[in-house]
Amino acid sequence: MARKDYCICPTCPTYRECAEKADDRCFCTIGKSREGCISDESPGCKCHQCVVYQDVGFQKEFFCTRGTEQQQRVLSVLEMR
Ligand code: SF4
């Protein structure tokens, strides 16, 4: 099965209808949601409950609003400088 089939984003309270319409999920792979579809992080991120997350050993979250793990790591390194 592909990552997309394991992705639990559609069950996340932060996930929005505009992403569902665009058939977008698996933001750990594709990065931020299109056209800022998802921007409010207050409902929380369920990624840590996902098997893909545990399998890959991700550490970041909110991939739909902050970008992929790698993008977020680059940003945190830049912010530390
Ligand atoms: S880690 Fe998050 S974005 Fe990636 S497949 Fe799982 S629920 Fe989806």
Ligand code: SF4
């Ligand atoms: S990346 Fe995290 S916050 Fe965004 S929809 Fe998926 S589970 Fe929810």
